[in-house]
Amino acid sequence: MTAPLTRRQAATEQTRQRLLAAATELFSRRPYADVTVGDIARAAGVSQGLLAHHFVNKHGAYVATLREARRRLGTLAATDPELSPGERLRAHWRDHFSYLAAHPELALNLILTHAGTPEATAEFEAARREGLCDTCLLLGLDPDQPAVAMLMRAFGDSMDRLTAEWLRAGQPFTIPVLIETGIQLLAGTLRGLPVIDPAVRVDRALRLLRTGGRGTAGRTA
Template structure:
């Protein structure tokens, strides 16, 4: 006979981490609208009441899984300020594409859910805005005003990047290097079209 039970009680942080990991799999394999808290609890092997103890709603649960993925992505793509802007951009984009390659289904589902759920769309927009600010700070310097045309070009480019990555996931007929080159080229083109040639020069300096 064993001396104790065959299971052990998980602490709060460990249980929550397991649920967040499960969430990435569930929200990848099923549409957001198809999942219920009852189904999630069943998949997790816990009561619905316990699931609500950790997450007050399905949206809160989805946001937690998204936040975990976003933190991982930010850590991977954080620029190295010791490098010239062009190298910072190239390395960050390469890390971003590497992350998408590892989480292709989750990324595609996120884009679909962002179109269905206004709150999730707002979160994605916040991430885009923060990414644009971080990118421009690397080019013009933190705290330096960004010309309106350049701001619009970069924000529009981030939408293009999502579309290009979704196409890459769907067709898988370009290499990662080719996609990265395409993204850099379209950013340069967008900045040039906005009349921000001086920013392009700064971005490509010592490339």
């Protein structure tokens, strides 16, 4: 059992969360270069020294904010293992897209992009690799096989672009439509694998992907 936090520890964590919330709000609305340490500290109602204590500098706060934002999106591994593979993937995407739809500025300016610094890029790529690897394993594919790794990275890029365009356009179609569009993009990616490497078998993966499809998604008014 985890020991309860002392008053000092609780106050320290509360300050950290205030700083994270302030940084999230600022980085969601303004370019990285336009946000200063002073901006974050003022928005959180604390001194700049406290930000330095928790995150060292602005970039540290940015990376922590990116990590927290991605944590809130959840992972495919956390979905109900009793569901079929297709249902698990759709359930994860439903939660993922619902969160992005509710926080479009956060999605467009933080989650679907990054400042280009090595640490932020590493955080972004690590989250991408984890999600694509989990998808491969769910469908019985080897994520380390070169053709699988290459085409799945291309699929990840296309899904991020699709999501960003959907958000910028004001979410013109429903989340179920977005999910099934993603399923079709993934199916097309899988069908391309044997073209690059005939040794890769995708029939089973395609069957698993189809499980859970509803085919009833519609457009918004």
